[in-house]
Amino acid sequence: MEQREVQELLKEKLKEKGLKITRQRLLVLSVLEQNSGSHMTAEEVCELVSADCPEIGLATVYRALQLLWNMQLVDRISFDDGCVRYEIGHLLKGDTKHNHHHLICRKCNKVIPFGDDLLDDLERYIEGATGFHILDHELKFYGLCKDCIKKENSSPLSF
Amino acid sequence: MEQREVQELLKEKLKEKGLKITRQRLLVLSVLEQNSGSHMTAEEVCELVSADCPEIGLATVYRALQLLWNMQLVDRISFDDGCVRYEIGHLLKGDTKHNHHHLICRKCNKVIPFGDDLLDDLERYIEGATGFHILDHELKFYGLCKDCIKKENSSPLSF
DNA sequence: CTCCTTGCAAATTGTTTGCATACCT
DNA sequence: AGGTATGCAAACAATTTGCAAGGAG
Numbered sequence: 001m002e003q004r005e006v007q008e009l010l011k012e013k014l015k016e017k018g019l020k021i022t023r024q025r026l027l028v029l030s031v032l033e034q035n036s037g038s039h040m041t042a043e044e045v046c047e048l049v050s051a052d053c054p055e056i057g058l059a060t061v062y063r064a065l066q067l068l069w070n071m072q073l074v075d076r077i078s079f080d081d082g083c084v085r086y087e088i089g090h091l092l093k094g095d096t097k098h099n100h101h102h103l104i105c106r107k108c109n110k111v112i113p114f115g116d117d118l119l120d121d122l123e124r125y126i127e128g129a130t131g132f133h134i135l136d137h138e139l140k141f142y143g144l145c146k147d148c149i150k151k152e153n154s155s156p157l158s159f
Numbered sequence: 160m161e162q163r164e165v166q167e168l169l170k171e172k173l174k175e176k177g178l179k180i181t182r183q184r185l186l187v188l189s190v191l192e193q194n195s196g197s198h199m200t201a202e203e204v205c206e207l208v209s210a211d212c213p214e215i216g217l218a219t220v221y222r223a224l225q226l227l228w229n230m231q232l233v234d235r236i237s238f239d240d241g242c243v244r245y246e247i248g249h250l251l252k253g254d255t256k257h258n259h260h261h262l263i264c265r266k267c268n269k270v271i272p273f274g275d276d277l278l279d280d281l282e283r284y285i286e287g288a289t290g291f292h293i294l295d296h297e298l299k300f301y302g303l304c305k306d307c308i309k310k311e312n313s314s315p316l317s318f
Numbered sequence: 319c320t321c322c323t324t325g326c327a328a329a330t331t332g333t334t335t336g337c338a339t340a341c342c343t
Numbered sequence: 344a345g346g347t348a349t350g351c352a353a354a355c356a357a358t359t360t361g362c363a364a365g366g367a368g
Contacts, residue, residue: 020342020347042333057350062333070265078237082358083332103291106229114285122277123300131305132262132271138299141282146290179322179367201358216325221358241333242357 006033006073006088013071027053028064032074032088039077039085039111077138079104079111089136101139107148114141165192165232165247172230186212187223191233191247198236198244198270236297238263238270248295260298266307273300 010029014021031048032040046061065086068074075089079102089100101114123134169188170180190207191199205220224245227233234248238261248259260273282293 018347022342022348024349055350059334059351060349063348076239078239080235080237080243084239103285103289103293105291106294112289112291114289118281126262126273126300130262130271130273131308132264132300132302133308134262134300134302135265136301138297138301140297141285141291141293142295142297143291143293149290149292177322177368181323181367183324214325218326218359219324222323 010068010071010073013073019067023053024049024056024060025064025067027056028061029068029073029088032068032086036088039079039087041083041085043083045086072135075100075136075138077102079109079140081109100137101141103141103143103145105145105148106142107144107151110145110147112145169227169230169232172232178226182212183208183215183219184223184226186215187220188227188232188247191227191245195247198238198246200242200244202242204245231294234259234295234297236261238268238299240268259296260300262300262302262304264304264307265301266303266310269304269306271304 006029007026010025011021014025027049028045031045035048042058042061042065045065046056046058049056049061065074069076069086073088075087076084077087078084100116101118103112103114104110105112119137119139123137126132127134165188166185169184173180173184186208187204190204194207201217201220201224204224205215205217208215208220224233228235228245232247234246235243236246237243259275260277262271262273263269264271278296278298282296285291286293
């Protein structure tokens with residue numbers, strides 16, 4: 001899906017619900033698109049939107065992100081650092097940058113993205129078994145990264 | 160793994176690191192064991208520990224939970240309701256109550272637990288491919304539950 | 319006796335809300 | 344015009360931190 005298209009999709013959905021198409025909402029979505037590899041906090045998004053719209057308030061960004069998430073235009077993920085992050089994920093499924101899974105090192109807190117498309121079968125199975133309709137998923141693996149395993153072996157146990 | 164054993168494991172790990180074995184730490188772990196089906200907030204744990212130890216402070220509970228998590232004695236999970244939850248998960252693997260996966264309804268926010276042991280192959284594959292050593296995982300599916308699907312069909316689209 | 323831990327209260331931080339003004343349609 | 348959105352500041356809530364007193368080894 002191209003940038004132009006995602007913007008159009010947002011406009012369509014807004015219209016459909018009687019909500020207004022505003023510069024702020026379009027900019028928030030646009031920033032997420034231009035950074036489709038990273039998981040951004042509201043603050044980071046606000047920072048970047050400010051380039052084109054210096055008057056924007058952080059509260060507006062929070063409101064816009066929540067809206068986009070409700071409309072399923074963006075994904076939400078939280079590592080364990082106390083803030084929610086947003087990502088334009090499944091809409092760009094063809095995109096090689098799309099990674100829905102994350103390996104999180106419990107020692108150095110590094111986050112390593114990992115390819116998607118591993119859960120499709122599982123999703124279908126769950127839908128059949130429970131009647132739950134799955135829209136999205138979030139999968140995190142906690143453990144030790146290569147580097148920290150190396151260090152662990154050469155130094156005494158600790159955390 | 161039995162209750163007695165988990166307590167002993169904690170004592171061992173504390174000793175190993177030169178930390179003290181305190182009533183508070185043992186009680187926090189014990190409360191999580193006695194509620195091994197549920198995902199508890201720090202506040203809830205504090206509430207229950209208070210029965211045996213009325214002087215305990217919420218800060219101590221937070222500190223103990225973090226410690227237990229670091230020692231991999233308990234698991235951590237966060238739904239999207241703004242507070243972290245703890246659960247004694249993988250230590251009780253034989254336990255039928257153990258559920259690491261959750262279906263979260265985006266409409267009514269209901270959380271439906273779902274059986275584990277679906278990701279073992281995937282974990283082995285990832286370890287081979289990346290050199291990352293996996294200790295634990297957290298998998299959430301977002302979507303619409305049976306009930307909300309029914310309601311959706313009988314009422315106009317909304318969220 | 320020494321250092322770790324606790325309890326309390328204050329501080330911090332991410333996020334939400336109330337409200338008057340500004341903006342879409 | 345009419346209702347929705349915005350920006351700002353104040354409100355909130357979960358979690359963390361500083362510190363003096365208490366407790367484990």
